[in-house]
Amino acid sequence: MSALDIILLPFVFIYRGVISVLLIPYYFVLGIVKLFELIFGTKKKIEKSSIPELKNGEKIKVVRETRSAYSEPKVPPKETDPVKIAKEKQENKIKRQKEFERLVAKAREEEKKRALEQEKIRNEREKREAEIRQREQEREKREQQIEAEREKRANEKRKNGEPVTLNDKLNAFFKKLTYNKKQQLELEAKKTVLDEQFKDKKNEATRFAKPLVFDYVAKNPKGEIEKSSIEALSRVDVHSFLLAEGYEVYEIIPAKASHINLGGFKFKKARLIFYLSQLSAYLKSGIALADAVKILDDQAKNVNEKKAWRAVYYDLSMGDVLSLAMEKRGNVFPKLLINMIKTAEMTGNLPETLDDMVEYYTESETTRKEMKSAMMYPMVVSIFAIVVVTFILMWVVPQFVDIYADLGSDIPTITKVVIAISDFLKDYLIYILIGIILFALIFIYMYKNIKSFRRSIQEFTMHLPVFGNIIIYNEVTVFAKTFANLINHNVFITDSMDVLSKITDNEIYKKLIFDTAKNLTKGDTLSAAFKDHWAFPNIAYQMLITGEKTGRLGPMMERVANYYQEQHRTIINQMKTLIEPLLIVFLAVVVGGILLAVIIPMYGMYDAL
Numbered sequence: 001m002s003a004l005d006i007i008l009l010p011f012v013f014i015y016r017g018v019i020s021v022l023l024i025p026y027y028f029v030l031g032i033v034k035l036f037e038l039i040f041g042t043k044k045k046i047e048k049s050s051i052p053e054l055k056n057g058e059k060i061k062v063v064r065e066t067r068s069a070y071s072e073p074k075v076p077p078k079e080t081d082p083v084k085i086a087k088e089k090q091e092n093k094i095k096r097q098k099e100f101e102r103l104v105a106k107a108r109e110e111e112k113k114r115a116l117e118q119e120k121i122r123n124e125r126e127k128r129e130a131e132i133r134q135r136e137q138e139r140e141k142r143e144q145q146i147e148a149e150r151e152k153r154a155n156e157k158r159k160n161g162e163p164v165t166l167n168d169k170l171n172a173f174f175k176k177l178t179y180n181k182k183q184q185l186e187l188e189a190k191k192t193v194l195d196e197q198f199k200d201k202k203n204e205a206t207r208f209a210k211p212l213v214f215d216y217v218a219k220n221p222k223g224e225i226e227k228s229s230i231e232a233l234s235r236v237d238v239h240s241f242l243l244a245e246g247y248e249v250y251e252i253i254p255a256k257a258s259h260i261n262l263g264g265f266k267f268k269k270a271r272l273i274f275y276l277s278q279l280s281a282y283l284k285s286g287i288a289l290a291d292a293v294k295i296l297d298d299q300a301k302n303v304n305e306k307k308a309w310r311a312v313y314y315d316l317s318m319g320d321v322l323s324l325a326m327e328k329r330g331n332v333f334p335k336l337l338i339n340m341i342k343t344a345e346m347t348g349n350l351p352e353t354l355d356d357m358v359e360y361y362t363e364s365e366t367t368r369k370e371m372k373s374a375m376m377y378p379m380v381v382s383i384f385a386i387v388v389v390t391f392i393l394m395w396v397v398p399q400f401v402d403i404y405a406d407l408g409s410d411i412p413t414i415t416k417v418v419i420a421i422s423d424f425l426k427d428y429l430i431y432i433l434i435g436i437i438l439f440a441l442i443f444i445y446m447y448k449n450i451k452s453f454r455r456s457i458q459e460f461t462m463h464l465p466v467f468g469n470i471i472i473y474n475e476v477t478v479f480a481k482t483f484a485n486l487i488n489h490n491v492f493i494t495d496s497m498d499v500l501s502k503i504t505d506n507e508i509y510k511k512l513i514f515d516t517a518k519n520l521t522k523g524d525t526l527s528a529a530f531k532d533h534w535a536f537p538n539i540a541y542q543m544l545i546t547g548e549k550t551g552r553l554g555p556m557m558e559r560v561a562n563y564y565q566e567q568h569r570t571i572i573n574q575m576k577t578l579i580e581p582l583l584i585v586f587l588a589v590v591v592g593g594i595l596l597a598v599i600i601p602m603y604g605m606y607d608a609l
Contacts, residue, residue: 213229213230213231213254214229214230214231214232214235214238214252214253214254215227215228215229215251215252215253215254216228216229216230216238216242216249216251216252216253217249217250217251218242218247218248218249218250218251219247219248219250220246220247221245221246221247226247228307228310229307230310230311230314231311231314231315231328232314232318235252235254237318238252239252241314241317241318244317265304265305265308265332266331266332267305267308267332267333267334269361269364269365269368270365271302271305272333272334272337272361273358273361273362273365275296275309276337276354276357276358276361277354277355277358278295278296278299279292279293279296279354280351280354280355280358282295283350283351283354284351289316289322289350290313290316290317293309293312293313293316293322294313296309297309297310297313308329308332308333311325311328311329312325312326312329315328321342321345322341322345322350323338323339323341323342323345326338326341334503335499335502335503336357336482336485336486336499336502336503337357339486339491339495339499340353340356340357340485340486340489340491341353341354343489343490343491344489347489347490353489356485356489357485360481360482360485363481363565364478364481367474367477367478367565367568367569370568370569370572371470371474371572373572373576374470374572374575374576377576377579377580378579378583381580381583381584381587382583384587385583385586385587385590388587388591389590389591389594390425390429392591392594392595393418393421393422393425393594394422394425394426394429396598397418397419397422397594397598398422398426400598400601401419401422404601411601412597412600412601414593414596414597414600415597415598415600415601417597418594418597418598451507454507455507455508455511458471458506458507458508459508462508462535466571466575469571470568470571470572470575471506472535472537473564473565473567473568473571474568475504475506475509475535476536476537476540476560476561476564477561477564477565477568478503478504479500479504479509480540480557480558480560480561480564481557481558481561481565482499482500482503483496483500483553483557484554484555484557484558484560484561486499486500487553487554487557488554488558493520493526494517494520494521497513497516497517497520498517500513501513501514501517508535509535512529512530512533512535512536515529516528516529516530525548526544526548526553527541527544527545527548530544537564539560539563540560540564543556543557543559543560544556544557544560
């Protein structure tokens, strides 16, 4: 008997014992059923018999009348008098007519009653709904009145310098502890000098050709000292803007920077979706654009978000349009959003465009999360497997090595290999970790800064069996969905190509879009660059040609986006379903192989003993 049979023998006995215990109730019920059949089976058969019983004194039961299935039924002779027959028919017809009229009248009465009942139920329901709506309106009105009174009292307290909430009380207590009378006098002196300076009309002529960054110190309407920056053409503009917002301005000085430093800040998709949906709701409710952006500025908690919205609000108050105000912020707002808003400003449907962008970014964020979720599980399981295997090789295997050395028995080849790997990890683990970290840093640096290297890696990953299709479907979905949005909002194709080249980080698709733009300048068709390209599926290419020929490019690109988004979701689910068992089997094989390599020599020792 082999070692594996010895290890599995207890499990076999346990399995057979469990099966036997589970079958006992089955055989018990089966025996009871058989017993009942033996006892009551014959009686039932006798009871079902159709033989008639004999009475006392009778020897034979005689059946007087027999009928065959084939014998004709006995039917009384029909009446042959035509006058009588016609009279009976007429009487039957009159009876049927009266019965029909009676049933119709009854049905009409029932229908009338049912209609009255339904009308009564409908009126009661409408009455209840009206009462509920009225109560809701009254409740909302009371809440608005209470909120307005609370806000009014809070504003009065703020004007008087009294704390309102617990946070305000804590801030007031902290200000009281850190109050510096000398610093307050200095700020008041600076405010007086600044007010006197801006009383002179000559300062209004001091304007720059390009906006500069001005640092200011002011007290906001909440009574807090605010130190921030703003882009403007002159100090007068900054002073006027802050005064209009209810600030007490103490100091305005030109900064050395040419733009407000946001540290490479970009809006996250989730926060951008929130702000765009809020902005659309404010515009639909009749709030002016500048006031709506000011509300977003008040809602922002992040410092960089607040700076961005404050700068946009300032530009809007100075007469700029929303797209230009966003474009001045650099890479803070996506290029696609800026171009879509620019087009919406020409057509006058800004709220609808904002809703479309909310839907677009929501779907993009959903696709990104699905991709992240699909990659998260194999990464976590792989890291867990590496940690477990490393622990076994570095701390478990050396314990058995000492036992083998003391006994001096022969060791199989697989055990020697495991011991050699264990010794190597013990001696060089720190160097391996340093090498992995250096390799990762060098790889990330080259991927971000060397275009040819990035293109090679992307092309390699896109040719992988399963992962390649995931990347291609995702890129085609983003391309088609963005292109459809741009075309449906009347953006020129050349401008659309410029936007599409900026929203993707894939160098293969950037090159494909660049070739398309170059072909358009030569007068070629849009689909010429996509023909027979390995990174653009043939189905998408055929639908692109169809949309180009029929003049329905936008709707066709929407269909392409929907189709490949569904394909992308399907292949991700299939990959997750396939990877989970494969990783579990791989981990079981590796760990089980190491344990077997350690345990097998022990059986040889027992045989030797």
